[in-house]
Amino acid sequence: MTTLNDENYYEKQWEFMSASQYKSFTVCEAKALAELTGEIPKENTEAFLVGNYVHSAFEGDEAHEQFKKDHEPEMLTKQGKLRAAFIVAEEMVQRLKKDTFFNNLYQGEKEVIITGKLHGEHWKGKIDCLNIEQGYFVDIKTTADIHKKIWSENRRVWIPFVEAYGYYEQMAIYKNLLEQKYKKEFTPYIIAVSKQSPCDLEAIEIREELLVVSLNNIKGNLERVSGVKNGEIKPRMCGKCDYCRGHKELSGFVSSEELIS
Ligand SMILES: [Zn+2]
Known part of the structure; x- marks a missing residue:
């Protein structure tokens, strides 16, 4: 196995599974695989950049300056002004910097790469703190709104953003890898900051039971996810995402009621 560092971390998508890669395969196998093979470019959306802007600010001054330098074209308008999304990102940073609870909690090593084996796969992760x-x-x-209710088609209930974006799985994976490595227990915390103005803050803990359920879900899904990734299983199209819309061909009729099911 390759040793991961800051330079090659994002390149090693074939050798390692990551929480976000796992999540994309569970959302749409066809799109996830197309991104992996390079058939479609990996989305470098503004939301992703805003997240990285905030992260780099807490990694250290040098990392933050480097980020701003590297992403100047995406952050500035044609007139050379900071785009609205990054004005908000700066507000988010300043808000967190002022918060005593956050500052007391956010103590430790920053942007730590962790690798390990879980349910037969090699995983990688990057831990903020x-x-x-x-x-x-x-x-x-x-996130856009920390308290937003998101409808889960699978579970037929409203779920918080933390669950909808696969963060239970991510935290469960990191916890498992850390506990294997350091032979002690680790508790995950999420600091959420919203993109509203003024922004909302929340320090979030996750019930142990939810983490256990998430690890079991991963166990149940991983054989298929790995099979699709390795080319042994034909990827399924979710039929709803942008990739699937773009590759759709008619093959018959659907009933009108099926359109919203
Ligand atoms: Zn799809």
Whole structure:
């Protein structure tokens, strides 16, 4: 196995499974595979950049300056002004910097790469802030609205953004990899900051039971996900995402009621 570092971390998508890769395969296998093979470019959306802007600010001044330098074209308008999304991102940073609870919690090593084996696959992860001594880790999540209810078609219930975006799985994977490596317990925390103005903040803990359920779900899905990734199983199209819309061909009729089911 390759040793991962800051330079090759994002390149090693074939050798390692990551929480976000796993999540994309569970959402749409066809799109996830197309992104992996390079058939379609990996989305470098503004939302993704805003998240990275905030993360880099807490990694350190040098990392933040480098980020701003690297992404100047995407961050500025044609007139050379900072785009609205990044004005908000800066507000988010300033808000967190002022918060005593956050500052007390966010102590430890930043942007720590962790790898390990879980359910027969090699995984990689990047932890925003790891406190080995006190046995916890923190991930900063930027989101539109922290309290938004999101409808889950699978579970037929409203779920919080933390569940909808696969963060239970991500936290469960990181916790498992850390516990294997350090032979002690780790508690995951999420610091959520919203893109509203003024922005909302929340420090979130996740019930142990939800993490256990998430690890079991991964176990149940991973054989198929790995099979699709390795080319042994034909990817299914979700039929709803942009990739599937773009590749759709008619093959018969659907009933009008099926349109919203
Ligand atoms: Zn799809």
